[in-house]
Amino acid sequence: MTTTRDKFGRPIVVVTGMGVVTSLGSGKTDNWKKLTAGESGIRTITRFPTDGLKTTMAGTVDFVPVEPFSSTDLGERLGELVAEEAIAQAGIGTKGDFPGPLFLAVAPVEVEWPQRQELGRAIGPATEIDYDAMLRVSGGGRYTEYHRRFLFGSVADHLAEAFGTKGSPISLSTACASGASAIQLGVEAIRRGEADAALCVATDGSVNPEALVRFSLLSALSTHNEPPQAAVRPFSKNRDGFVMAEGAGALVLESLEAATARGAAILGIVAGCGELADSFHRTRSSPDGKPIIGCVRNALADAGIVSDQIDYINAHGTGTPENDRMEYLGISSVFGERAKQIPVSSNKSMVGHTLSAAGAVEAVFSLLTLEHQRIPPTINYEIPDPAIPFDVVPNKARDARVTTVMSNSFGFGGQNASLVLTREPV
């Protein structure tokens, strides 16, 4: 008779289903094969003209057709794919009837350029175009679908209906930590006893011209366009920014008690979640690293473990000069000398930065690391940064005994979130 409660008396939260799509491919099998082979999903953008852009590559998901394209439509479709995969693996509920709430990490929804240009055409060349003119042509039911599409809640609305999740679905954004936050909300709901199961989905289909320009104007993106596969260089001395990417990840979470009762296979445990906000700057971390340190410590404390028990860190590892330096400062402050020995790798070196989806995509990869006892590499690691003496699992996957993984996510707006994932209850 095993206990179904953790050392704090809370229900143990387990993972019974996972789904993932990235620029490497669709599904766990394909992704894991390519991830551990050290393949890159970064390619030259063909979706739209890149003339005049400083960055011309991204980890786009071009193999999922969406017509006509909008980032929100692609994000929704990717969310659907991963939720389907996760629910099928979990074998929970019945089709269209998931027995729990939906927590969705999603990029902020906006009317995009194709729709704006459509309004411009509707106004016609004879009239000066401004927002008053746009307002005049927007009504009358001609563009009703745009309202449905570009509400912030529209993706969650669609997924809640498609999968029959229960209650009010939550759409959330904690920037590049959103995926981890969606998982944390699911864990908390199960621990409170509100639900026996939760569907946590994180998705992002943001590669469009304006999104690329926005990050470019903040000097956040790599401009190492040729070859695109070598653009993301986390922890390298010559790293020069992150690469935008698309993808989605989903987890079916359940209480251990509910999962055991229905005989579900348990893929792993979400043992702890930590978060802490940074008030230093809108895009930069506090130079003393305290919010990151506090976030990592909160996750360890929430799991009831000490840093010595972590044997692999799935890094945020974006490849921006700032992030990687701050991540080393944070990790080394908590892990001490062990920071140089413990394997720390960045999935983003291969799939790029899937933004709102990253926390969930990387949670799936962390759980696959536990399942396969094999650590995916950090690729493009040719010139080590002496200021970041991590064991980054350079360029080649490595077999290792892994029982407990920490997965970190940090984002604009002072967002920090960390997850502790294990094979067995701790």
Added chain:
Amino acid sequence: MTETKSSTEVWITGIGLATSLGEGLDAHWEALKQHRINVDEKGFAPCVVHPWAQINLDAQIPKKGDQRQMEAWQRIGTYAAGLALESAGVKGNHEILARMDMIVAAGGGERDLAVDSNILNMEAKGNSAPGFLNERLMNDLRPTLFLAQLSNLLAGNIAIVHGVTGSSRTFMGEEAAGVDAVRIALARIAAGQSDIALIGGSQNGERKDLLVLYEFGGFNLKNKFAPVWARGEPGGFALGSGGAFLVIESKAHAEARGAKPFARLVNVVADMARRKHAGEVTSTLEKLWAKLGKIDSKAAIITGATGVEPATSEERAFLKAHAEFPVRASGTMFGHTMEAQFPLGLALAALSLSRGALFPPDGTSATEVEMSARPSQIVVIGTGHWRGEGMALVEAIK
């Protein structure tokens, strides 16, 4: 159905309001008593909007640099959040702010109208070369505009300006985001996952890009202002401008620091009807009502009803079934502040309970009647214009 039943008693100890009717609790209470409405029928004609009151931002956002890094919706929200912290007596209390949780219900995406218009005009004049859009965006977009558009940067700015850093979560999804922000914050405190939280939202209704989005669906109130209950078919909302934030905390936490409560937050429940058949909103509200807890005979209702049909008529059918409880529609006085409307309703409920009276009715509709008794409870309703139904029970502390 999602339900939160408090096991730990939770108090509302701070209220921050900065709206079209002004700032602060006394100014709002006076405006409510006089049934003052600040509405603009001309500036965004034919759409009717409620403009934000002229408020000196320096009082809550002292650094001009911070003000410049935000667009209006973020400035409004950051301002109101500061008022809530001040009202709770925790402003500048770094020990508490560093462990205070924050859930913000946010929209975002504020556009640079001149940049958009210029690009579309040039395209209309035949500038359609590949890369034309890229070139213009690279040259014309302000680098910091992105940060003013990102939904989670209202919370980010509140962290920077006021130092709230225990956690930072942003919920999106129109009206329902405001309900869920409060629901989750309450559930966490009730379950001992959190002691104290800042919750709320904001909107700038003086935004043509937002009006375009809602015009797609035919939701804007046109030409002439009318109270929510008098808008008829097809109805519509007048976008409101305002920030509404609350500090909620466990009773034990409040008492330990000597904080005085405005009211008790008993329960928050939410659901999302598919709204494919007539009557679904009515029946969903009925189910939520049944889950709310025991309703006293001296209870009242403050609803964020939008004035949009058919949702408003369906809600009115629900209210008719509970006609013994006096009703007030916040949308008549404040307009529709979308994500912020439910937090606004809670703020008005807590304010009313603490002042021992319900503010006067709109004076024109049969739905709103006088209440002479001192209300013991107020039920706050949030029915989304398109999706989402929520309800909260707020109680006077004797």
